Amino acid sequence: MLFNSFTFLLFLPIVFLLYWFVFKKSLKLQNAFLLLASYVFYGWWDWRFLGLIIASSAVDYFCGLKMGDLSISSNTGHRASDNTINQEPTTNNQLSWLNGRNLYLTISLLFNLGLLAFFKYFNFFIESAADLIATIGFQPHLSTLNIILPVGISFYTFQTLSYSIDVYRGNLKPTKDPIAFFTFVAFFPQLVAGPIERASNLLPQFFTKRKFEYQQGSDGMKLILWGLFKKMVIADNCALVVNPIFENYQTASGLELIMGAILFAFQIYGDFSGYSDIAIGVAKLFGFDLMTNFRTPYFSRDIAEFWRRWHISLSTWFRDYVYIPLGGSRVSKVKAIRNIFIVFLVSGFWHGANWTFIAWGGIHAALFIPIFLVGKNRAHLHEGDHLLPSVKELFQMLLTFALVCIAWVFFRADTVGDAWGYLSRVFVNPLLPKNFVWLGYDIRIALILFLGLEWVGRYQFNWLARLEGKWFRYPAYITTGFLIVFWGVFTEVKEFIYFQF
Known part of the structure; x- marks a missing residue:
């Protein structure tokens, strides 16, 4: 269901x-x-x-x-x-x-x-x-x-x-x-x-x-509403563009391939975090509190921070039941590097029986280890409560997002060969074809709106929680519902990506 x-x-x-x-x-x-x-x-x-x-x-x-x-x-x-x-x-x-x-x-x-x-x-x-x-x-x-x-x-x-x-x-x-x-x-x-x-x-x-407590039920409904927006408006609309690009990457231009990788990053985040939001929200309706699974991971300033914010329930599971039993970081540097590789490779393999997932895990391990070796893997434990990121933070976020997108290509591709082929073609024929329309105007607005609202709500379970007590909260809820109805994909019921795992 x-x-x-x-x-x-x-x-x-x-x-x-x-x-x-x-x-x-x-x-x-x-x-x-x-x-x-x-x-x-x-x-x-x-x-x-x-x-x-x-x-x-x-x-x-x-x-x-x-x-x-x-x-x-x-x-x-x-x-x-x-x-x-x-x-x-x-x-x-x-x-x-x-x-x-x-x-x-x-x-x-x-x-x-x-x-x-x-x-x-x-x-x-x-x-x-x-x-x-x-x-x-x-x-x-x-x-x-x-x-x-x-x-x-x-x-x-x-x-x-x-x-x-x-x-x-x-x-x-x-x-x-x-x-x-x-x-x-x-x-x-x-x-x-x-x-x-x-x-x-x-x-x-x-x-x-x-x-039953009203506040808990109210929080649950907000999470469900925002989760449906992530899934049906962001993820499913991105999928309409992403799937044809990955299926026909041999004939796509460089800019199309870049767009495909970026939009897949939004697709999988909207899809998976949307499911988690709905799950946590539904649980609240029955009086249960589940752990937070995502904390705006694409605003991370390095890969270490990304993994503290992405699929938190799985990353902490591997930390507590694999990484620490192996000795964690309280061993020699060589053994610590071994432990990091094991955790990331097993995490990739957990996702599916394909070398692409193992390659995806290996890429993240290779990105994490240099940060670990210089002792910066815990450099961004705290966030400053500021309206906008500094120039340095913005650069760090964009660089981290770019690296994550490259890794996502391996995650999405059918084979490792397809992933290498996809990335290598980015530099071939970089111009977009004249008749290419990557997203409708309204969905482009939705993506920009989505990023802005995610930034606003990065300190709480979602941006709707920040409206508590404000007079315009109900118009905001209604507007979000209307956006799901008018911008959501209803032509077919799309399964969540992580159902295959």
Whole structure:
């Protein structure tokens, strides 16, 4: 079920009304109803995928309970380190205890990563092996499978993995309520494209009595409104230009290719951050607070700042569960560089079974490492509350945006060869053809308006929040709605880009 579909327009108010007016007296009934609604929402694509998410939930629920039981029975009070999953045992009792807990953590890791490996990467590994064998003169005939990628599998498997790891580390007590846990995994607003919530943040909210609050509901509606604008006006209109350019880059002029790369940057940001805004907004309507996933990343002054602002739930996941366990930056420079490359390459590979995503991750690693080596990776932790950027800041933002756009070409291209071909043709025949119209006049205005409003709202969850208490807030809301109706793409319901991941 898509947020920008007529089906969801009917689904949301029905679920909202039943949740607050029929099941409000019982927290357990609310959770059970949310679980049912979430399974309907997810099963709308293909009901067979429900078996996977239920299985993933059941395995991690069971493993969490077993790790909790072993922790209590050990009676050692041991708390695993935040910096590593595995600890060296010091006594025979600890050895036995850790081996038991390791077993259930391993089951969780193997099951969830096994699901990803099969459904997302099986054909990639087969085809890559065949290509490698072909380079030494053999012509292998390795069979691939017609595997359908379950929507959202990368998101909910990482969410359940964080639960298992946190329980293992002793950072989180396992829940004994299966309904609450299964609902945490399947919670429909953020199920298929994030944010990837930590159990420590979201799971306790299923045990807290919820009461509808006007301000929280109002904030949620603003996020939904702005998210729909990002998706339907910005992302979907940019897609109408971006797709033909990337599909026919061999015949495009240099300026067309530059425009295609820039507009794809706006497309993927509008699409993905738009989904996150809607997800966070819908969650607020049901009394839940999800983590912020984007913070105006295209105003970043270097790549390090960009990654503190882009897909925050994923970048912090890899920081806490991959980078820090590897030693983070508290190791030698050589090992720190190794850790950075691993995190960026794995982050790229998380997005899909294609060398283009690995190349995209590698480019970002190569851009990040020089900043890290000179100790400037945390230079822009704070923003100044000023109306306009300085000349220096503007230059830094434009340079960072340009580098990000180059990397996006690899992300969007079908193959690494296509990405190199796309970039190399930028310098061939740079003039635009006379009959080329890259965007309609109204959409050009929308892009300029979008950039201005993003800058205005960069200190809050969106610019609409800054209108609180001002007399013109309602005209602003209505105008935004009208812009979605008149400028949005309604000819076909377009899926969100990150559904494929």
